[in-house]
Amino acid sequence: MLRPLLVAILVTVVLGIPTPEDASNAAADSKQDLQGAKQFLDQLNKEYGEWNNKYTLANWEYAANLTEENLAKKLNISAEVARYFKSAWEKVNEYPWKDIKDSGIRRQFKKFSVLGRSALPEDRYQEYEKIISDMENIYSTAKICDYKNRTKCDLALEPELTELLMKSRDPEELKYIWVEWRKATGEKVKSLYPKYVELSNLAATLNNFSDNAAYWLKDYEADDFPEQIEALWQQLKPLYLQLHAYVRRELRTEYGENVVSKDGPIPAHLLGNMWAQTWTNIADFAIPYPGKQMPDVTHAMIKQGYNATTIFRVAEDFFTSINLTAMPDLFWQRSILEKPKDRELICHASAWDFYDGKDFRIKQCTRVNMEDLLTAHHEMGHVEYYLQYKDQPNVFKEGANPGFHEAVGDVISLSASTPSHLKAIKLLDDDSTDTEANINHLFLKGLEKIVFLPFAYMMDKWRWNVFQGKVTSDNYNCNWWDLAEEFQGIEPPVDRSEDDFDPGAKYHIIADVEYMRYFVSFVVQFQFHKALCIEAKQYNPQNPNSKLLHECDIYNNKAAGNLLKNMLELGSSKPWQDAMERITGQKNMESAGLLEYFKPLTDWLTAENKKTNEYIGWKPRARQCVQTRSELASFEEKTEANE
Numbered sequence: 146m147l148r149p150l151l152v153a154i155l156v157t158v159v160l161g162i163p164t165p166e167d168a169s170n171a172a173a174d175s176k177q178d179l180q181g182a183k184q185f186l187d188q189l190n191k192e193y194g195e196w197n198n199k200y201t202l203a204n205w206e207y208a209a210n211l212t213e214e215n216l217a218k219k220l221n222i223s224a225e226v227a228r229y230f231k232s233a234w235e236k237v238n239e240y241p242w243k244d245i246k247d248s249g250i251r252r253q254f255k256k257f258s259v260l261g262r263s264a265l266p267e268d269r270y271q272e273y274e275k276i277i278s279d280m281e282n283i284y285s286t287a288k289i290c291d292y293k294n295r296t297k298c299d300l301a302l303e304p305e306l307t308e309l310l311m312k313s314r315d316p317e318e319l320k321y322i323w324v325e326w327r328k329a330t331g332e333k334v335k336s337l338y339p340k341y342v343e344l345s346n347l348a349a350t351l352n353n354f355s356d357n358a359a360y361w362l363k364d365y366e367a368d369d370f371p372e373q374i375e376a377l378w379q380q381l382k383p384l385y386l387q388l389h390a391y392v393r394r395e396l397r398t399e400y401g402e403n404v405v406s407k408d409g410p411i412p413a414h415l416l417g418n419m420w421a422q423t424w425t426n427i428a429d430f431a432i433p434y435p436g437k438q439m440p441d442v443t444h445a446m447i448k449q450g451y452n453a454t455t456i457f458r459v460a461e462d463f464f465t466s467i468n469l470t471a472m473p474d475l476f477w478q479r480s481i482l483e484k485p486k487d488r489e490l491i492c493h494a495s496a497w498d499f500y501d502g503k504d505f506r507i508k509q510c511t512r513v514n515m516e517d518l519l520t521a522h523h524e525m526g527h528v529e530y531y532l533q534y535k536d537q538p539n540v541f542k543e544g545a546n547p548g549f550h551e552a553v554g555d556v557i558s559l560s561a562s563t564p565s566h567l568k569a570i571k572l573l574d575d576d577s578t579d580t581e582a583n584i585n586h587l588f589l590k591g592l593e594k595i596v597f598l599p600f601a602y603m604m605d606k607w608r609w610n611v612f613q614g615k616v617t618s619d620n621y622n623c624n625w626w627d628l629a630e631e632f633q634g635i636e637p638p639v640d641r642s643e644d645d646f647d648p649g650a651k652y653h654i655i656a657d658v659e660y661m662r663y664f665v666s667f668v669v670q671f672q673f674h675k676a677l678c679i680e681a682k683q684y685n686p687q688n689p690n691s692k693l694l695h696e697c698d699i700y701n702n703k704a705a706g707n708l709l710k711n712m713l714e715l716g717s718s719k720p721w722q723d724a725m726e727r728i729t730g731q732k733n734m735e736s737a738g739l740l741e742y743f744k745p746l747t748d749w750l751t752a753e754n755k756k757t758n759e760y761i762g763w764k765p766r767a768r769q770c771v772q773t774r775s776e777l778a779s780f781e782e783k784t785e786a787n788e
């Protein structure tokens with residue numbers, strides 16, 4: 146059947162120059178085409194939503210209860226869904242959408258014209274889904290033995306290992322946990338990963354991308370996106386280097402020069418977090434002014450009997466105070482906010498949109514502490530975005546780009562974790578704003594935000610290398626540590642070989658979640674925060690008497706909330722640059738917001754490091770990339786003999 150648009154083109158080509166009648170026909174035709182296209186898209190969006198709903202329900206069942214039966218169900222449904230997606234995609238490709246001028250309609254078609262992993266042949270698709278589910282299962286059910294009691298072997302990442310890494314100050318215990326976690330996860334998924342890479346790349350090429358790195362990058366709608374990220378990192382790096390040097394000094398004081406050198410990379414097991422991605426948990430000994438208030442509210446939360454629900458209610462209250470939407474009843478009924486005792490599940494916190502405009506959930510093994518209070522805001526930010534764009538066509542039910550989605554809850558947290566806000570909600574006694582208190586507050590935020598940037602960057606630098614074939618399975622681990630040293634200035638506490646697979650000890654690597662989104666988020670959230678604070682009339686860079694950016698709290702400010710809402714409502718219906726413009730007036734990602742926020746800390750760290758003549762940066766380690774652990778042992782013997 147010839148579609149009207151095609152007929153119009155044929156008529157024009159065959160009959161030559163159009164007459165005035167033709168012109169009016171063409172206009173009528175085009176109106177008809179537009180109507181036809183809208184009908185086509187309405188139907189597609191409807192089906193897309195229904196299948197996504199089915200798929201997400203099955204995914205949730207498995208993620209919330211990791212049984213063989215749930216896995217089989219999920220795999221069956223996902224195969225069925227993939228068949229539907231493929232057939233819908235074929236119809237889209239037949240449709241002459243590229244001739245349509247209406248940008249909103251074209252954008253929907255363009256999104257529908259990328260099929261994703263459903264492009265794989267059915268058997269390979271099934272294999273791919275199975276590999277990822279198996280890796281998730283290994284990771285999420287991993288247990289290690291207790292350091293002191295090696296017969297007690299039921300320690301899970303959440304809560305036990307996370308807590309131990311937070312609290313233990315015994316470097317040998319920390320090293321033990323660090324190594325054992327990687328044995329229980331990375332080493333076990335190692336053999337599955339090359340096949341995952343192969344199938345990811347195959348799916349990407351079937352979608353006309355050169356590889357999976359290029360496929361991931363499409364969501365950022367900018368050809369020079371990697372260069373944009375690199376430019377941002379170059380602007381932010383000097384601040385990271387100052388913080389790194391100061392923290393290494395504090396670690397040296399805590400653990401001694403035998404454990405932490407003056408000018409080398411920092412040993413990765415001492416930073417209070419399994420992946421050294423945030424360092425907030427070492428603030429107790431690294432804090433600039435120990436006698437002064439440090440806005441850590443964990444004790445107050447425990448003392449006041451907080452539980453998972455209270456934590457999420459506190460987060461919700463912030464959102465509603467700025468005119469955003471409360472969580473629907475179903476959210477409270479169906480979310481999993483505490484770790485169930487009777488089954489294995491994926492504890493890594495996540496937020497879910499079930500594509501029916503009603504069902505939105507969070508799954509989080511919440512612990513009562515400040516870190517999880519902030520994570521609750523983070524997760525609820527995702528749900529708030531779902532709620533704001535729920536009336537968009539299903540294909541636009543995404544963030545403006547993945548980084549925007551990650552930024553929503555964090556923007557709220559920037560206000561919610563100010564000392565004055567914490568005092569207002571009775572979690573902190575003292576909200577002094579003298580210089581020392583300010584520096585403590587900014588330092589804690591720096592250990593969360595600045596420190597994370599090189600981690601997020603190296604995570605996907607590594608995967609870009611892998612997908613682009615620059616790094617192959619015989620040097621996966623070696624490249625991982627090259628990048629960790631280059632960007633984060635950290636080193637493993639024990640020598641590693643290719644028998645280890647340390648990337649596989651991080652959730653997003655084994656769960657196929659792109660990570661550059663968090664780098665983007667950690668930059669743009671400060672742009673958003675600044676714009677909202679200006680809107681709330683709490684921040685005025687021109688006025689020296691105005692509050693500083695890190696003191697601003699938009700709680701209760703409807704104007705700021707409405708500005709955020711205006712942007713969230715767009716979903717992915719417009720390029721992210723337009724969404725960015727709506728909220729900030731700027732079209733680009735910019736480091737200025739973050740740099741302005743941390744300016745007092747930057748100045749303080751620079752002066753402090755000068756005082757003690759700290760080495761800024763790190764001298765590279767002469768590491769040897771070896772294939773096996775036994776090679777490593779013989780290499781170590783040789784070096785010892787030479788010494």
Ligand code: X8Z
Nearest residue numbers: 422493494495520523653663
């Ligand atoms: O994975 C998450 C969230 C869910 S989107 C809990 N985050 C990253 C991580 O844990 O590695 C939040 C910040 C970084």
Ligand code: ZN
Nearest residue numbers: 523527550551
């Ligand atoms: Zn998130």
